[in-house]
Amino acid sequence: MRRPRACFVGASAGGVTALQKLLLELDDDFRLPMIVVQHLHPSTNVTPSLIYRSRARLSFVEAEDKAPIEEGHVYFAPADYHLLVEKTFRFGLSSDRHVQHARPSIDVLFESAAIAYGADACGVVLTGANQDGAAGLRAIADEGGFAMVQDAADAEFPLMPSSALKAVPSARTGTIAEIAKELSRISRS
Amino acid sequence: MTKIDEVERHLFFEGIYLKYGYDFRQYAEASLDRRLAGLLGDYQASSLLDLLKRALREPEEFRKILGSLTINTSEFFRDPTFFKVLRESVFPVLKTYSKVTIWSAGCSTGEEVLSLAIALKEEGLDRRATIHATDINPFVLKSAKTGIFEASCIPTFNKNYAAAGGTGTPSQYYGAEYGLVRFNPDLLENVVFSEHNLATDAAFLEAHLILCRNVFIYFSRELQERALELFARSLVHKGFLALGSKETLRFSSLAPNFQAVSPGENVFSLLSRSEPKP
Numbered sequence A: 001m002r003r004p005r006a007c008f009v010g011a012s013a014g015g016v017t018a019l020q021k022l023l024l025e026l027d028d029d030f031r032l033p034m035i036v037v038q039h040l041h042p043s044t045n046v047t048p049s050l051i052y053r054s055r056a057r058l059s060f061v062e063a064e065d066k067a068p069i070e071e072g073h074v075y076f077a078p079a080d081y082h083l084l085v086e087k088t089f090r091f092g093l094s095s096d097r098h099v100q101h102a103r104p105s106i107d108v109l110f111e112s113a114a115i116a117y118g119a120d121a122c123g124v125v126l127t128g129a130n131q132d133g134a135a136g137l138r139a140i141a142d143e144g145g146f147a148m149v150q151d152a153a154d155a156e157f158p159l160m161p162s163s164a165l166k167a168v169p170s171a172r173t174g175t176i177a178e179i180a181k182e183l184s185r186i187s188r189s
Numbered sequence B: 001m002t003k004i005d006e007v008e009r010h011l012f013f014e015g016i017y018l019k020y021g022y023d024f025r026q027y028a029e030a031s032l033d034r035r036l037a038g039l040l041g042d043y044q045a046s047s048l049l050d051l052l053k054r055a056l057r058e059p060e061e062f063r064k065i066l067g068s069l070t071i072n073t074s075e076f077f078r079d080p081t082f083f084k085v086l087r088e089s090v091f092p093v094l095k096t097y098s099k100v101t102i103w104s105a106g107c108s109t110g111e112e113v114l115s116l117a118i119a120l121k122e123e124g125l126d127r128r129a130t131i132h133a134t135d136i137n138p139f140v141l142k143s144a145k146t147g148i149f150e151a152s153c154i155p156t157f158n159k160n161y162a163a164a165g166g167t168g169t170p171s172q173y174y175g176a177e178y179g180l181v182r183f184n185p186d187l188l189e190n191v192v193f194s195e196h197n198l199a200t201d202a203a204f205l206e207a208h209l210i211l212c213r214n215v216f217i218y219f220s221r222e223l224q225e226r227a228l229e230l231f232a233r234s235l236v237h238k239g240f241l242a243l244g245s246k247e248t249l250r251f252s253s254l255a256p257n258f259q260a261v262s263p264g265e266n267v268f269s270l271l272s273r274s275e276p277k278p
Ligand SMILES: C[S@@+](CC[C@H](N)C(=O)[O-])C[C@H]1O[C@@H](n2cnc3c(N)ncnc32)[C@H](O)[C@@H]1O
Pocket: A095, B070, B071, B072, B073, B074, B075, B078, B105, B106, B107, B108, B109, B111, B112, B134, B135, B136, B137, B140, B196, B197, B198, B199, B212, B213, B214, B215, B218, B244
């Protein structure tokens, strides 16, 4: 397997806690760009750096339109916008209609990642009470990218990860701790 | 999502451009591809070449396709704090001019223009201000000109009006008619609506304030650059430019020409023109 050049993470209900744990468990030398869609209420205005911590020296930022994607950063989709990646490895935002009842939608991010990064993308679907992310993870896997899904038993809300696993039966599954370990290994490889 | 073939996308937009003059060749690709994939599904077309054939032969269909390629979502006093900044930091400067020209570029269905007109009125600037409201899409302009909206927009209007620093009662600006609301026609008295394409058309006015909100996210960096040059040429010295709340000049080579007035709300003022006045 090639070392993915970026990892894309989708989380919904229960996601903030799951992400806090995942980010805390990453090794201190983790550098891989991480791009996150966490479903939130459209009017929430969160400052990622106030919510998330990590042992690794990572910057937690909201993804900005046209910003280049860089190592050592964890990017979060702004509330009420779809977040996409372009073939130029920069971000794009859009107010196109909701997908899977969600904006930002995990499918939208992942499908753009599959097109832009091809086999160099890594997709991770965490806890959630809907089916967003399943089609997107399929798209990443179809391009030869690396797919991971949180163990349904480990997830606070299992519907989202189990739907993703149904769409991509070959995806690697694991607890948050195991996913963090795997991501750390990939980042080093 | 159906994957869009690069060559077909290219031919599709070349064809549209040659036939109708609409230039989508430099829009942000990732979201545009999603809209194209949606269109292929809607038309049950197997490829963009089939869709192009229809668009070329049937202008009526092209109009519909045009509508699906642009995102027209808008809202009254969208990002209320932005309108507050306008009233507090921009209007006081506009008051020093005897005539004020404002350009709302990408005005869509008119919510932004009416919000602006109301704020100008409450600040006593309505008589000296002319608003030029432009968009690429003739359909949204036609609807904007009527001043009529679905009544469902009213809760947002009322809520945002107060948050945006409105000093009157929101209901003084509209009347309800059969599930619709009509905004007072005098609000649109000094508004000129016209088609203008930021990708292809030239500068046509000298403005004190340009609003181009929630349009840049649909453009590539190259197209943003073109539009910014156009704005720099269309603004008076120290004129204001307002972008959407998630749009930034940070990644543009023209950033040094602008100074942030209110960084949080993406309001800038022009320091120097990129070119002398024509
Ligand atoms: C999302 S709406 C923004 C409406 C309003 N400014 C607001 O912020 O609520 C974007 C508008 O930009 C228009 N637009 C897209 N491409 C354009 C172009 N090349 N030139 C002018 N307007 C364009 C679309 O037709 C659409 O009405």
